[in-house]
Amino acid sequence: MENPIKKVLVSEEEINKRVAEMAKEISDEYRGKDLIVVGILKGAVIFLSELVKQIEFPVFMDFMAVSSYGKSSISTGEVRIIKDLDFSVEGKDILIVEDIIDTGLTLNYLKDILGKRGAKSVKICTLLDKPDRRTVGVNIDFLGFEIPDEFVVGYGLDFDEKYRNFPFVGALKEEVYNILD
Ligand code: IMP
Numbered sequence: 001m002e003n004p005i006k007k008v009l010v011s012e013e014e015i016n017k018r019v020a021e022m023a024k025e026i027s028d029e030y031r032g033k034d035l036i037v038v039g040i041l042k043g044a045v046i047f048l049s050e051l052v053k054q055i056e057f058p059v060f061m062d063f064m065a066v067s068s069y070g071k072s073s074i075s076t077g078e079v080r081i082i083k084d085l086d087f088s089v090e091g092k093d094i095l096i097v098e099d100i101i102d103t104g105l106t107l108n109y110l111k112d113i114l115g116k117r118g119a120k121s122v123k124i125c126t127l128l129d130k131p132d133r134r135t136v137g138v139n140i141d142f143l144g145f146e147i148p149d150e151f152v153v154g155y156g157l158d159f160d161e162k163y164r165n166f167p168f169v170g171a172l173k174e175e176v177y178n179i180l181d
């Protein structure tokens with residue numbers, strides 16, 4: 001197969017170093033609390049796995065899978081929950097772990113809904129942020145890397161379900177994603 005990557009934006013070494021730093025930041029923030037780490041499937045799985053191994057106390061792990069509604073309702077930012085949490089969030093400290101924040105709609109919705117379910121706190125941890133694409137404000141509490149407005153894959157992120165297992169974050173060649181147009 002021809003190499004689908006135009007450019008590596010964040011190398012494996014850079015990610016490993018930053019994930020370790022983020023785990024330390026999270027450990028300092030939540031020490032002594034019962035923390036539920038909520039991963040958003042599937043993109044956050046690799047990041048979450050590396051992150052939680054380096055948190056310095058036991059945490060609970062749970063997962064949600066979501067999908068955006070059709071383009072027509074994109075402005076409402078409503079997302080459909082495909083798989084909900086196993087745990088109740090009531091009175092709990094929640095850290096949502098996501099692969100990338102793009103428009104911000106997904107995270108804005110999830111933060112809102114977990115707050116309404118009575119979580120004590122809801123914070124956001126994302127590996128990547130594409131601020132150029134934001135349509136709704138999202139406060140990011142723990143951020144790995146800010147990246148330019150390019151479609152990226154690897155370290156959990158996919159294009160058409162492919163390339164999630166690449167150990168770096170790379171921009172996809174235009175000719176790879178244009179074939180679906
Ligand atoms: P948003 O912030 O609601 O627009 O959506 C974020 C979601 O869009 C992420 O969880 C990814 O699944 C997906 N996404 C956004 N940008 C990219 C990208 O560059 N590569 C792969 N997936 C992306």
Ligand code: MG
Binds near residue numbers: 044
């Ligand atoms: Mg995703």
